[in-house]
Amino acid sequence: MPVIVISNPKGGTGKSTTSLVLATTLARHGASVTAFDCDPNRHLVAWKDGPSQSKVEVIGHADSSNIARMLKAEAARQQFVIADLEGTASLMVASAILAADLVIIPTQGSAMDASQARRAISFIDDQAAAVGPRPYRVLFTRTKPGFATRDERVIRETLIGSGVPLFGTDLAERAAYRSMFTYRLSLEEMDPAAVNGLDKAVENADALVGEVVENLRATRQAA
């Protein structure tokens, strides 16, 4: 049922990577999942064309006029719907955000990523009056476990200081997450001997999905 939208109008913040990690991890735990590929680079569509046996379904033909309707239709059919949005501020992005049960805003520890993350947040906040609040949460991506850069620390503190909710789990920098796109497989299908730190990558994916699911359950309870 929940529609999880992955959005940051800044390019290259880790939206497609986060989307694929979430979708394949949920599927690995037995859930039915549809991932919408709304990124003009079509990474998820290309992934689905590969040899993966993952049950994740991919839809790649939505546009700004039908995205909200299509997301809701899939939510009626699947346990989870995930939308990988384009890295621009488009009407499609705005429409998808409005159809979301949870908006995940990936950001790297850079001021540019964070300022565009804020842009998405201020849009969501402004919309709240018209269409009701949309839960959102910022996700730090490509972090190095145990080594936060100064920029990253400052940005984290600033966001927390202004009341922006952050995920406790980051999506760390891992070669395995890139390899998913290279080999067009899900994490559990890759060879641990060929991909560095695969075990850690799976662990991180589980922790993140665990937090996402916990978050969705809490929102549902509150409703």
Added chain:
Amino acid sequence: MNRPVPAGLTGLSDFRPAQASEPQPAPAARAIAEAHGFVERNPQTIRKRRKPTEEPTYSFTARVSVRSANAFIEWCERERMSYREGFDRLVEKIEKA
């Protein structure tokens, strides 16, 4: 890979496919989106200066007199047409002759 399933992921059956009861976004939503700079992304298309030919084309080099070359180039410029169009017009004259 054999790993313990983290608590919270052992059963996801409480997430059931279901029609969301949310109403469709108000028309105001679009205006708010645009105010924040979320605008329709028009697919960029290249505007062609000339109409493309429908027929197959062929390329050849010819050594011609400077006098004819100058006359031909000037005529094409005057008529604002490509060499291809100019050549086509000359060939039409053969057909009519």
